[in-house]
Amino acid sequence: MLEVNNLNTCYDFLHVLWDVSLVINEGEYVCLIGPNGAGKSTVLKSIAGLIEIKSGEIFFKGISIGDKKGDQICRMGISLVSEEMNLFTGMTVMENLSMGAYTIRGKKKKEALMNFVFELFPRLAERRIQLAGTLSGGERKMLAIGRSLMSDPSLLLVDEPSLGLAPRVVDTVFQALEVLNKKGVTIFLVEQNVTKTLQVVDRGYVLERGKIVLEGSRVELSRNEHIRKIYLGV
Amino acid sequence: MICGGLSNVGEAIVMEPVIVRFFRWLKSSAGITILVTLVIAAYAAMDQGAYVIINILVTGGMWALMAMGLTLMFGVMNISNFAHGEYFMIGTLVAYYVFTPLHQHLESHPNHLLTLVAPVIAVFSAFVVGGMSGILTDRLVFYPLRKRSKENWLMNCFLLTLGISVILINAHQLIFGTQYKGIVRYWPLPPVSLFGVYISIDRLFASVLAIVTIAIFWVFMKYTKVGQALRAVSQDETGALMVGISVDNIQLLAMIMSCALAAMAGGSLLFMYPSYPTVGLEPLYNSWFVIIIVGFGNIAGAAAGGFMIALLQILTRVYVGEGWEYVIPVLLIALVLIVKPNGLFGSKVRGIWEK
Ligand SMILES: Nc1ncnc2c1ncn2[C@@H]1O[C@H](COP(=O)(O)OP(=O)(O)O)[C@@H](O)[C@H]1O
Ligand SMILES: [Mg+2]
Numbered sequence: 001m002l003e004v005n006n007l008n009t010c011y012d013f014l015h016v017l018w019d020v021s022l023v024i025n026e027g028e029y030v031c032l033i034g035p036n037g038a039g040k041s042t043v044l045k046s047i048a049g050l051i052e053i054k055s056g057e058i059f060f061k062g063i064s065i066g067d068k069k070g071d072q073i074c075r076m077g078i079s080l081v082s083e084e085m086n087l088f089t090g091m092t093v094m095e096n097l098s099m100g101a102y103t104i105r106g107k108k109k110k111e112a113l114m115n116f117v118f119e120l121f122p123r124l125a126e127r128r129i130q131l132a133g134t135l136s137g138g139e140r141k142m143l144a145i146g147r148s149l150m151s152d153p154s155l156l157l158v159d160e161p162s163l164g165l166a167p168r169v170v171d172t173v174f175q176a177l178e179v180l181n182k183k184g185v186t187i188f189l190v191e192q193n194v195t196k197t198l199q200v201v202d203r204g205y206v207l208e209r210g211k212i213v214l215e216g217s218r219v220e221l222s223r224n225e226h227i228r229k230i231y232l233g234v
Numbered sequence: 235m236i237c238g239g240l241s242n243v244g245e246a247i248v249m250e251p252v253i254v255r256f257f258r259w260l261k262s263s264a265g266i267t268i269l270v271t272l273v274i275a276a277y278a279a280m281d282q283g284a285y286v287i288i289n290i291l292v293t294g295g296m297w298a299l300m301a302m303g304l305t306l307m308f309g310v311m312n313i314s315n316f317a318h319g320e321y322f323m324i325g326t327l328v329a330y331y332v333f334t335p336l337h338q339h340l341e342s343h344p345n346h347l348l349t350l351v352a353p354v355i356a357v358f359s360a361f362v363v364g365g366m367s368g369i370l371t372d373r374l375v376f377y378p379l380r381k382r383s384k385e386n387w388l389m390n391c392f393l394l395t396l397g398i399s400v401i402l403i404n405a406h407q408l409i410f411g412t413q414y415k416g417i418v419r420y421w422p423l424p425p426v427s428l429f430g431v432y433i434s435i436d437r438l439f440a441s442v443l444a445i446v447t448i449a450i451f452w453v454f455m456k457y458t459k460v461g462q463a464l465r466a467v468s469q470d471e472t473g474a475l476m477v478g479i480s481v482d483n484i485q486l487l488a489m490i491m492s493c494a495l496a497a498m499a500g501g502s503l504l505f506m507y508p509s510y511p512t513v514g515l516e517p518l519y520n521s522w523f524v525i526i527i528v529g530f531g532n533i534a535g536a537a538a539g540g541f542m543i544a545l546l547q548i549l550t551r552v553y554v555g556e557g558w559e560y561v562i563p564v565l566l567i568a569l570v571l572i573v574k575p576n577g578l579f580g581s582k583v584r585g586i587w588e589k
Pocket of ligand 2: 040041042083160
């Protein structure tokens with residue numbers, strides 16, 4: 001479904017990603033782990049078209065999207081839940097969700113999507129007329145995921161959803177992602193919480209200093225010496 | 235589709251009664267300001283006559299349109315436009331060169347219908363040409379800059395708009411000369427009597443046009459998809475891109491609307507402000523006064539602020555004397571900035587500016 005070949009990305013003169021290649025198949029739940037500053041967010045932003053890539057190719061459903069802009073990529077069915085969330089803080093929860101469905105035509109479909117999001121996160125339904133800027137951290141994260149779902153994506157890119165959240169909220173978010181994956185949404189998850197991540201994903205990649213250093217199934221990664229030592233602390 | 239056959243979530247929150255929300259708004263600084271403004275306006279009207287109100291509506295409405303344009307450009311593109319007055323100038327110029335030939339034609343060939351619509355044609359042309367100059371400005375200046383680098387964006391744009399202002403003022407002088415290009419009036423009709431005062435049709439038209447435009451603008455921003463996209467881009471550009479909004483097009487649109495509104499203000503005030511190279515300075519100052527007083531990022535505040543500034547200037551002229559109408563507002567602005575640095579309507583929720 002998604003194929004990244006030899007991706008290189010720079011911020012001005014800082015070369016961050018070095019020949020990153022990865023493949024994600026339809027329906028899979030794949031993770032990308034790695035230390036802070038390795039370039040994980042940069043990988044997601046490159047795929048989502050939020051930053052220009054220097055070289056390399058990105059194919060989505062066989063179509064090259066490397067030079068497309070963020071809005072075009074969203075229309076193709078890729079949605080990013082960024083680390084910063086990028087919510088519309090001056091809009092209510094409902095307004096944020098309907099902005100999420102900006103590319104969706106048809107009122108019925110929008111309503112169905114919104115009901116689905118409210119079912120997934122009943123907390124958002126309670127807060128539907130509250131401004132996004134006044135929500136708690138966990139609620140914002142739910143809203144960010146909810147807003148992404150409103151575009152009915154086939155590939156969901158999620159950047160560190162557990163960052164700064166209370167353990168109970170982290171559970172809620174992880175459960176929601178699993179529900180989505182069961183419903184057929186392909187998920188590419190970036191996470192620092194490696195223990196938890198390796199319990200839920202199918203496969204994973206490890207990114208260190210801008211390079212993919214390891215890849216494998218959940219079981220392979222969980223048994224890997226390097227991962228056990230550095231990321232799982234055993 | 236990811237969903238299907240899921241149950242409806244019931245209304246979880248009952249809306250607060252409108253009246254409660256209204257009273258809470260009244261107690262905010264925005265509410266107090268507007269209330270005080272209304273009271274002062276009412277007092278001045280009783281003291282000096284209702285013409286005060288009409289004057290507030292005429293000029294205030296136009297400053298409101300200009301300030302709304304400034305807010306829009308700042309919110310959506312992060313540009314503080316110091317060339318905004320020059321789009322007002324373009325409006326006066328276009329209206330003059332459209333209206334004068336029509337007027338001359340009418341002198342030799344009287345035609346009632348054309349007499350009535352000629353001013354409307356002039357103002358509409360100003361609106362359209364203003365919008366087109368917005369397109370040109372964006373594609374020639376800001377679009378290339380956006381593509382190249384966002385670094386030091388605010389400062390670069392500040393300098394660029396100053397440059398645009400200088401260029402447009404001098405272009406006007408070079409091509410059209412420095413003489414006043416004005417008209418006596420748009421409609422050769424007797425003034426109408428409203429609440430005991432006589433108002434020229436020109437003034438009536440300008441105030442109605444301003445109010446109708448503000449209303450349309452507000453509905454557009456609040457209820458249409460494109461209006462919501464404009465608000466979304468102003469709140470989070472990356473977020474807007476992420477939900478599929480073509481940010482480039484929305485920014486171009488903001489520029490078009492902003493310039494078209496300024497030019498329309500110029501066109502409809504041609505009978506008060508004849509066209510000359512620096513005619514845009516006063517509107518520029520006034521609309522920036524509005525922004526400083528009400529704070530950025532608030533379209534409704536900008537609309538209300540336009541009327542407040544007009545009231546302030548008219549009161550100063552009446553009670554303090556001609557020539558003081560810039561001094562008093564500036565003093566007041568200084569006071570407001572000391573007490574409320576974010577402006578009277580400054581919102582608690584942070585926009586793109588504070589990040
Ligand atoms: N907008 C930016 N401008 C310049 N450098 C950046 C920017 N964003 C990230 N970087 C740098 O790129 C590197 C990778 O960042 P990032 O992708 O956010 O890593 P991660 O998500 O793995 O923590 C870091 O060294 C970071 O300092
Ligand atoms: Mg990151």
